[in-house]
Amino acid sequence: MSADKPTVLVVEDESAQREVLSYNLAAEGYRVCQAENGEEALLVVDEDTPDVIVLDWMMPNLSGIEVCRRLKTRQVTRGIPIIMLSARSEEVDKVRGLETGADDYVIKPYSVVELMARVRAQLRRTRPSAVGVQLEFDDILLDGETHKVSRGGKPIKLGPTEFRLLRNFMEKPARVWSREQLLDRVWGRDIYVDTRTVDVHIGRLRKALMQHGGDDPVRTVRGAGYALG
Template structure:
């Protein structure tokens, strides 16, 4: 699996020991991690790294976790990133406040690491299903990320690794228009320089692969914007 296709979790925790333990456990589970020790750093890293999920402590210096969550959920570019809030506050009113601010889940400290990992995977099954081994379906196309196979009808399709990752990104969000830059970030990763024209080359290969046994081309070119599935 390409590093870019492995889900990234941003850990926001001001206690160094807890931050490191949580990051260690996430990496042991196969995730990439980024770490922030305060709210301002969390907002900056979210913009720079575009994490797939954020584990966010409520009690942070400077900008609180609640305020970080509120800001993220009001921005179009970050509102769909799942946020799991960690807090020692166990009262119902606090849980309600956290969820009403936009948190997708609320976990009370001290927590079970096993349960937290299960909650993280549950959120990613909703937003990055291919990355956690889920089968994806669009019309007559089936992508089995666990076996790394793609089927169209009764036929098995032969796709290169880059084309497979492109198709997974499309099938996770059918109808979404992806710009070339967004596809570069998702499929190749921010640390690798690839010209945007390379995206067009691999889109062409993906289209050819999807139609190798017949059928219409499901990839749509959106002039001036990018590409979409369906």
């Protein structure tokens, strides 16, 4: 996963449509992964967890609806938003898609502008700071657009890695993150970094957040990792 850009997986067996979608998503600033069938989609998700999946219903062998069902029944992937694309415009089909676990349902032919808005809406829910939303936790305020952080109204100066760490924590307060998960989310999967580096940056983040006083908001969970609050 990219350290900063939200990742969108496009699953579409028609190459022309797949390329148009990928081009437009990349132009919006997303990192794009592609899969041309259901089996490949499941492999990609295992290797590189996306933030949103745009999934075509009608595909040979493994249909989009089956891919959706499998992802939504697994603990590790059930939280990934899925936008289902389908030429089926009947109400019963839309209901079936949503009941299988799809988070949104877009009927073909669709407007690319509308689809981009739907992707943004899902990200706003799961990765709010990635679309410029302000995050708040106790007296800490993080602005995803201006990259500014304050605590108790006083500005906090953070390096880029500490900012990404804090943003990750604030998107899911109370969730415990292992060092490996933080490496994936904050540094990116393509970079080799020792897990001890995480501890060093957590130390810097703590120091910065407590520079004007106040309790340490970052909790160490023995044998598991770190959490906020």
